[in-house]
Amino acid sequence: MANIRDIARESGLSIGTISRYINSTGYVSEESAKKIQMVINEMNYTPNQHARALFNSKSKIIGLVFPSLINPYFSELATIFEHLLQEKGYVIILCNTEDSREKELQALELLKGFRVEGIILGRSQCKNELNKINIPMISYESTVENNNIITVSADNYKGGAQAFEHLYKKGCRKLLHIKGPTSFEATQLRYEGFIDSANKKGIKPEIINFDTDFDLQNKNYIDGVLDNYDMKKYDGIFVFNDIVAAQMLRYLNEKQIKVPKDIKLLGFDNSYICDLLSPRLSTIEQPIISIAERCIELLFEIIDGKEVYEKEHLITTRIIQRETT
Incomplete structure (x- = not known):
């Protein structure tokens, strides 16, 4: 060579x-x-791009640290980030943490070694350690107690409230919420928005807690949890994300419970799988392109040495009604 x-x-x-x-x-x-x-x-x-980075402090590399590439929402978001950054002449290093604190720390060390110009970090599991990293950074979906780290997220609390309002308008009163892990800030806010709105109407939804996001191996886990409940007593279900809602739809079909005739089903994300399901999944949309554009815009402002005064940026969600409601 x-x-x-x-x-x-x-x-x-x-x-x-x-x-x-x-x-x-x-x-x-x-x-x-x-x-x-x-x-x-x-x-x-x-x-040698690495040598050039050492020489002129411009690696033209952005690090993406994501919690999951199995979840369609995050894989789609990573693809959009890559396209938008390519338009700016940058390449990405993509790290998949699987929501592991150890893998996230390893990924951050790797990116420091490559002298990336900036990092976009999704759903961090090691917020305290981020204060020690002197690289421009945007946190997606996780609020970090550090004035130098900007947070971009969908308005998950409002999205949870929209989910209740949609099911309520559809006549649902016997509600079930499939809640994501408490350690996920976004799914916790969706739960709070849903419950607060329901309580204002005098409705107390039942809650099923999942302690994991989607995993290729967790079908038996999900079925085992759901088998403890009589699904026929509910008329509306709000699930914390689309991929678990897809598994919920499969489960209901196997139990011969018709959606939306017997139960209305609502997900969250508006990932591409919504249109691949039958019936097609109604959901709360996180506007994925707007989120990616905002993250990149803010990251490059920080890279360019500009002061970003607003530390939390919330992107508005909306209902996407399809066939499950």
């Missing part, structure tokens, strides 16, 4: 001149630039 010394030897120019041309850090005559580029093309030379 060719290196900068090979380029200098073949072009007859100094290593310093080659370095200035490759890194755009100083004057290089037009004649020398043409000669260098011709040799680069002939030798199929690719600059």
